[in-house]
Each structure stands twice: as structure tokens, then as C-alpha cells.
Amino acid sequence: xxxxxxxxxxxxxxxxxxxxxxxxxxxxxxxxxxxxxxxxxxxxxxxxxxxxxxxxxxxxxxxxxxxxxxxxxxxxxxxxxxxxxxxxxxxxxxxxxxxxxxxxxxxxxxxxxxxxxxxxxxxxxxxxxxxxxxxxxxxxxxxxxxxxxxxxxxxxxxxxxxxxxxxxxxxxxxxxxxxxxxxxxxxxxxxxxxxxxxxxxxxxxxxxxxxxxxxxxxxxxxxxxxxxxxxxxxxxxxxxxxxxxxxxxxxxxxxxxxxxxxxxxxxxxxxxxxxxxxxxxxxxxxxxxxxxxxxxxxxxxxxxxxxxxxxxxxxxxxxxxxxxxxxxxxxxxxxxxxxxxxxxxxxxxxxxxxxxxxxxxxxxxxxxx
Numbered sequence: 001x002x003x004x005x006x007x008x009x010x011x012x013x014x015x016x017x018x019x020x021x022x023x024x025x026x027x028x029x030x031x032x033x034x035x036x037x038x039x040x041x042x043x044x045x046x047x048x049x050x051x052x053x054x055x056x057x058x059x060x061x062x063x064x065x066x067x068x069x070x071x072x073x074x075x076x077x078x079x080x081x082x083x084x085x086x087x088x089x090x091x092x093x094x095x096x097x098x099x100x101x102x103x104x105x106x107x108x109x110x111x112x113x114x115x116x117x118x119x120x121x122x123x124x125x126x127x128x129x130x131x132x133x134x135x136x137x138x139x140x141x142x143x144x145x146x147x148x149x150x151x152x153x154x155x156x157x158x159x160x161x162x163x164x165x166x167x168x169x170x171x172x173x174x175x176x177x178x179x180x181x182x183x184x185x186x187x188x189x190x191x192x193x194x195x196x197x198x199x200x201x202x203x204x205x206x207x208x209x210x211x212x213x214x215x216x217x218x219x220x221x222x223x224x225x226x227x228x229x230x231x232x233x234x235x236x237x238x239x240x241x242x243x244x245x246x247x248x249x250x251x252x253x254x255x256x257x258x259x260x261x262x263x264x265x266x267x268x269x270x271x272x273x274x275x276x277x278x279x280x281x282x283x284x285x286x287x288x289x290x291x292x293x294x295x296x297x298x299x300x301x302x303x304x305x306x307x308x309x310x311x312x313x314x315x316x317x318x319x320x321x322x323x324x325x326x327x328x329x330x331x332x333x334x335x336x337x338x339x340x341x342x343x344x345x346x347x348x349x350x351x352x353x354x355x356x357x358x359x360x361x362x363x364x365x366x367x368x369x
Contacts (some may be wrong), residue, residue: 031074032067032322034059034315035094037087037114038106038129040079043209043235046263048106050304051128052077054311055103057295058319068323080105084113091117099123100328101318103311108132108151108180115141124330126318128310131257132179133187143330147313151180151231151256154278155187158229158254161276163197166252168226172202174216174240176232181205184256185231201225208236217243220251227252234264238272245271252276261306283309288316 036055038048059073067073076097078090087110094102095117102118102125105111111130118125119141126145127135133150135141162168171192175185182205192198201223206216217240220228228244228251230237237259244251253275260277268275283289292312296304318333325332 029098029100030071032071032101032328033074033076033097033099034318035076035078035099035102035104035123037078037080037090037094037102037104038110039082040077042081044082044107044233046234046261047129047258047306048079048082048104050306050308051103051106051311051314053296053300053304054128054292054308055315057292057299058312058315061295062319068319069326073319078104080110080114082107082110084109087111087114088117090114095121095123101125101322101333103128103314103318105130106307107178108135108183109178111135111144112179115144119143122330124318124328124333126314128314129257129307130180132183134183142334145317147310147317148257148280148307151184152187154256155184155229155231156191157278158256158276159188159191159195159198162227162229162252162254163192163195166227168198168252170199170201170224170226172220172223172225172228172251173200173204174202174220174228174230174232175205176208176236177205178208178232180258181230181232181256183231185229188229188231206232206236206240208232210236210239213240213243216240217247217249220244221247221249225251227254230255230259232256233258234261234267237275238264238267241268241275242271257306280310288312 034055036052038051039045040048040052055075059075062068063072076094076099078094080087080090087105091114102123104127105114106129108130111127112132112135124143126147128147130146131148131151131154133152135144136146162171173185173189175181189200189203192200202219202225204216204219206213230240230253237255241253255277257277257279260279265272289309292309293304296308321333321336322328324336327333
């Protein structure tokens, strides 16, 4: 593990060294290059593809009106498969292509890995779905913004709902060992312990991609947990829930926006009933959201997937900020909108006239998007 960690650090350091020798992007070119980085293939593609679609819709609409201050928007799309080691390569490639700004990355681990490369190159980044709190709250990345609430907010919503609405007492907290899942689980554990109402009877990580999760399910049973709070993504969650139901366990299952996806329902089937997950508020009455969803249906003949609305918001925000600033430099784009620290988490560097990132808990049988 130490060797692997050291290798990853060397790869990141090499990538940062490379991009510092590359020209910093600006408005000097014929087009404004916007990168779109995320999982566009693999198990988590259902998170990344809606972001690509959202960026295309916003860019097409802007280009039809003449672009940004007379320059057309050009999208550079990179697939990082939500893997940190691939994300560094994606970021380096985008910087080498002269990218002016990036929408993405999608997963927290990939985003954290890529951020030093963008920072060194002076490229601003806005994510619709990377929720790890440190990405904004550490202050290490002044070039990073997001249009989604952070994991501490999600964990608080899950714990409050479990204790105060569902009335559970004994909670097993499980995670996928990643920056996203483990971080959220640690927040959940802390909130439970501070509440004085519940008890963490199990705190453990699982290995992503495993075929069999019977061992962790058995531990949940032995701990006599009333509920499970899971930090991670839908591939692992669907397997764990299905195995629990197969063993006739009626333990309540709560999770995060990494599970709030149609793919979870398709894989888990009837076992998805009764599962709870944090996710953005219902924006069905928001005119911008209505127009965006209608545009997606017209262009792709399907309903948009996970994070589409926050991705559409991110695309609007970054492109509006660049237009307002008439620049792609981080300082100028940041000044184009609110500079209060809280906007790094819940808005963006530009005025966000699109769906908001307020979180609430919803049963999967009544998905709110």
C-alpha cells in the first residue's frame, strides 16, 4: 500500500511538472475550450454521460447565439472512468490542448487527483457532483467550484432522517474506502455519536467491485443494526441491498447521491423499494430545469440521468462567468460572481439562474430529481 501510494504521488508530481511548462489558457484563441471530464464508460458512466449531454446543450444554445463574446464554445471531452490515476492523465491532456475551463470531474477521488494539475496551469474547474468537503473547505484549490452540496451536509440529512423520522437506534455505517464514500461515512459516524440518540454498531469499508458482500451483510446482522448508512456508489450498494433482502433482513438502507440513480433501481430491482438516498431538491417547477429537461428529451429522446440538472447549472455558471469577465483567468472569473466562501459549495463563480443544490431525503420509490 505504501508503494502504491508513493507511485501515485510520483505520477501526480510528474503531471504537475509537465503542465507547469505548458501555456496557460486564455481568450487569445479562436474558440473558448471547455473541458468535460468524468466517467463516460464503465460502471459509473450513468453519472458522467448526463454531464456531457448538459454541457453540449448549453454550448449549442450559446453557439447558436454567437458564442461567448463572439467566440464559439468548443467542448473537449475526456473519459476518466472515475479513477484517480486516469483522471491525472485526462487533466494533463486537457491542459496540453489549451483548455480554458473544465466542467467536472464527476467523482471526488478523480477530482482530488486532477485538481493540482489544473491549479498549476491556472485552469478553473466546476463540478456538478464531486462532493468531498475538503475540495472546497480546505482552501487548497481556489480554482475549484461546484453546484452540489458537500458530503457533510448529506451525512447530516441521512443521520437526522434515520434518528428523528425513522426512529432507528442502532446504525451500521459502511463505505467503499474511497474519498467520497469513506468521507461521507466518517461524517455520518460523527453525527450519530454526537446525537445522543443513536449508536454506531458497525463501521467498516468494503472493496469496490467485489462479487460477494455476504461477509459485511453477516456483520450487519450480527450487530443487530436497525439501519445501514452506506457511503459509496450504486454498483456496491445494489449488491449489498440485494444480499440483505435475500437473507430476509428488513434493515433500513440509507445512502447518498452516488446511489440515487436509475441504474441502482435497474440492478437492485424490487430490492430497491424502501431504500432512501440524499439528493437535490425537486426542481420540477423551476422554469430553467423544465427547459433543460425538455431540451434533453428532444435532443436525446430520453430522460436525463443523475446530476444532469447540477451539470446544466455548472455549464451555465462557468460559461456565464467567462462571458461576464471576458476572461478565463481564475481571478477574473471568480470576481464575475459572488465571492463569499459558501458559494464555492452551493453556487458557483457566476450568478446561478438554474436548479439549486438543496438536499433532502427521498425514498427511491418516489425519486425526486
